[in-house]
Amino acid sequence: MVEGGADGTGGLGSGVQRAQAFLVLATLLYRASHLLVGVAAVARHQAGRPVSWAVLATALGCSVLVHGAARRRGWFDRRAVVLDVLVTGCALPFAAYAWADTRDAPSIAWVMLLGGSSSAVAAIALRRWAALVSVLAVGAAHLVGYGMADAQVAVTVGHLNAVASSAAIALVFWWYLRRQGRLLDAATAQAVRAEAESARYAERIAHHRALHDTVLATLTAIAQGNVDANSSGVRDRCAREADYLRRLVQQSDEEAEGDPAPGRLGAGAALEDAVRDAEDLGLRVTTRYHALPALPSDVATGFGDAVREALNNVLRHAGTGRAYLTATGDDGHLLVTVVDRGAGFGPERAAATSGLGLRRSVHARMRDIGGAAEVDSAPGEGTCVTLRWPG
CATH class of the missing domain: 3.30.565.10 (Histidine kinase-like ATPase, C-terminal domain)
Incomplete structure (x- = not known):
């Protein structure tokens, strides 16, 4: 769900909504960079292996599902994120190993790389325990996959560190941007309230001056006997000022329901x-x-x-x-x-x-x-x- 609400920012959305939009774009670019590495690796070393292209197409399809939905909704769909974790982060390395003949660490590295962007999205889109389980699942799958490919310990540890770091950095960014967005929303709301109060004060002053110059002046003149209260001119003036008071009451009732x-x-x-x-x-x-x-x-x-x-x-x-x-x-x-x-x-x-x-x-x-x-x-x-x- 998209957090935040309308705040009078001219269509830009609340601070939290803008933070969400930034994270959606950032993780999309992160996944795109991994996909480009995959395209380059398959085109250069595995162009004759249809399964490698199928693995790459599957990763691209999951990416479109996750980030396309996020762009439309304003935030990630959790079901799409879980599917991406299971397919891109956990299943594709084994599919590449079993059917694409990627049996060593260098040839399977591009598939493993996709796990970093998968764990980054899971860390910010899923609830706390679901995010932790997702990152651990990706890490476990890649640990087993690199073990099957006889990767060196340093390569395996470095890759697992990348998976965990991607999740941690995304989570820190999300915490910071969401906090700043909420502070911005609070400041905007306070400014709106101050402006509305200033407008109400100015309007009260204007009404007070108008009442002083019209109704109060007429009543004072009648009370002091300076005019004939029964004259047609005074009666017409009183009628106009009574209309003015009625309109003033109507406006006050309407404006009490909300501030512009x-x-x-x-x-x-x-x-x-x-x-x-x-x-x-x-x-x-x-x-x-x-x-x-x-x-x-x-x-x-x-x-x-x-x-x-x-x-x-x-x-x-x-x-x-x-x-x-x-x-x-x-x-x-x-x-x-x-x-x-x-x-x-x-x-x-x-x-x-x-x-x-x-x-x-x-x-x-x-x-x-x-x-x-x-x-x-x-x-x-x-x-x-x-x-x-x-x-």
Whole structure:
């Protein structure tokens, strides 16, 4: 199984996953070097022995099975590793001795060499006792094989040392790289938490300032008797600020479910900026938010600009002072509708009038961020602008 998980590293995987990928590549290169030695030995000294080529092909097949599966999965399949140990590490030396006429140490050495890469993979891919048994089995098979080939003691000891050293070095590398990967993952998680906390703090400050400049200022003026609380202007302002407070509560509920990853922004913040700009121009906007996702920064900015232009069109052309905005998210997707009950227009007017801002400011902005916009309108029946991301 691949260890680690998503960590916001832009597709590179966690530190542990990258350590695993490195070990898969390193052991693949190690096995490839042994296979090249085998190809050179067979081609030069045993080219007329079909069994030698069959032994080499079997070792190549086991290598493709083990390392091909590891490249696909991100880590080794234990069953494939055990098969490689039994076939490449233990059985092939005896097959070469019995049927390929490799009866002396020099001629059988290339088969024995494959045991080093076999034991290296077993040491890091199998559980502790299974790895130990596998390395001992390879060592025992090669001890017997060199004994049958009447190898000198120095040659046998040197080869057994290579088998054990390959396993030990691979195991040390795996321990070190996995440890460094976990430290990297911990540091990344801490940085993400710190950035999220900083973003939450900045957002709280922004909300506090907005509340100070709007709701608190209005309440203070009414409490001090500086304005007529029953005047239409004060009532309109109170209604707009009540809408703002409701949106603020909705955003807080949504954002409590999770923090945006680095390089992403909450969709609610971008939409709120557009709504506040429209309200500053006198438009009353009723909003409903649900399950808003975190978006890439450029997407959030482009979405907010498109919504702002849709609301501006209500102000300029709809003949009404009220709009309704609904935003919902689903599995990273975002759907926003901006509806008014104003004058509306026919399709021929939308095609002929660039001043509506739909073609240039709404459709173009959504296309730029990989989204889509649709407009549904009819004279006297208002307008509905639908924005989707992805398109």
